Amino acid sequence: MSLPNKKKSNNTAPTTDELLLEIRDKVSSQNRSRLVLDSLRVCALLLWPIGLILMTTSAGRAPWEKSPNDLPHTAIVNVRGEIAAGSAADADRIIPAIKAAFENENSHGVILRINSPGGSPVPAGRIHDEILELRAQHPEKKVYAVIDDIGASGAYYIAVAANEIYANRASMIGSIGVISASFDFTGLMEKVGIQRRTLTAGSNKALLDPYSPMPEDQRQFWIGQLQQTHKQFIERVKDGRGAKLSTNESIFSGLIWNGEQALELGLIDGLASHTKVASSIVGQTETVDYSPRQDIFERFMGRAKVAFQTLVSSNHP
Template sequence: MKKLINRLLPKAWRSNSVTIPVIRLHGTIMAGGSPMRPALSLASTAGLIEKAFALDAPAIAISINSPGGSPVQSRLIYKRIRDLAVEKNRKVLVFVEDVAASGGYMIALAGDEIIADPSSIVGSIGVVSASFGFPELLKKIGVERRVHTAGQNKSVLDPFKAEKPEDVERLKSLQLEIHDTFIDMVKERRGARLKDDPDLFTGLFWTGKTGVELGLVDRLGDMRTILKERYGAKTRMKLISAPRGLLSRVGPFGSRANVTPDLASAAVESILDAAQERALWSRFGL
């Protein structure tokens, strides 16, 4: 409609500016999250993605800043972006800020082009599972652990039991399957741009500058400069944001700071999520 109206106007009145929708996908990737620490997931991003692709624009710009997280949610977000890009015939430009690693890089693969800062961190094409083991702790504090299962493998990798070699082998086989899926996605999306480097799929990560040499990144730059270079000096960027809910308007504990049991539980979950998030970011020195 906008294009039609623009064509009907006298030439002197026509607008030559282009508006590019911008989606910010920043944070760790996991299902759920909490009111105080929202996470990236298909549920939290689908509305923004749909809204951006509904606009009449030649391209969609996506800003990514994520150390990764859930491979399932990463792939679901990637697939939603690609499905809409094909359906709406839109070009997708991905701009990496501090980091697009692991699941963050998986989402970045949705871009027809990936642009990064020279100092951005990209890659980490691998799968990791991290936990703690406390087999001796309960003995020291005089607590007896009681676990009853129907199915001999229901307590696999219980952190309060000694680790079994067969359990670790089972976990590694699952990781290899997920890793193969990730590798296939990279090869499909990056194709001949990838350099034949033996370290490419080992989980290592690199700067954006080296990422260009390896074919993980197309070019270096920033969103504003590249969009104006490509679509004209009058190009505008329209940030697509979610509507503010009640919680965001009155704060996490309400207008009178009434801490309900649900909010107290959410606060505890938020602390645990924060520890997990901190561990993901710290892998990349951030």
């Protein structure tokens, strides 16, 4: 009589070869998963700059959508921060934007949205003159200056080139004057026993040197330069505002006024925001921003500087 065969036990320990095969399969599976994740990461790193560029250049539109520039609109050009070489409000950045706004046949009007305490008279003068030239080339298209927080000194110099000027009742406007400021360290140097050695070829080459005493003839010369620049500023304001301007001579004293006062003095034409001007005066609620682009750091620093100078101007008229 034969004995029945015994079934192989399920609890038999796996052999070494089986363990190695199992480990290899697990490692291969993990490697494949890791490879897929790494590939996805690389794709994301490569694609996000492309997406960012598309979003920036198309202002958030899909590539197949029509650009607002191709439709009737009101053109906006922001003049923000200090007007100086290399700044966001530099003439080399603002003038091309204004030109593009004027030359687009779909823009029904141009709004200069100003939020600036002023700056150098040279770039301000360049922007002012360019606006007048573009107005002559495009007589059918009007330009409006709209002042936000502040439009003072060189910023107001730019504003008077516009057909009309608007502001908020609390905006700070004016400061029609010229300033040159420095320090005199000669007294401090004398106390600490420091002497200044300056060699020049030209008797007035050290003009405005804060470490040397200022002779009276140099002081009078520099005051004359400031007065001449002030005279040019006053002429531009009178040319731009014409009969609208009050005869109150304090307008040109360097004082700064709020929007309601500026309206009474004829420095502005009305109280309105840029959106109100676009819809009610230009007649196009759709707006397109032609302003030159800034990075985040430039925007932050520009706004901080404007806020500080606005505070100083409002507290010390």
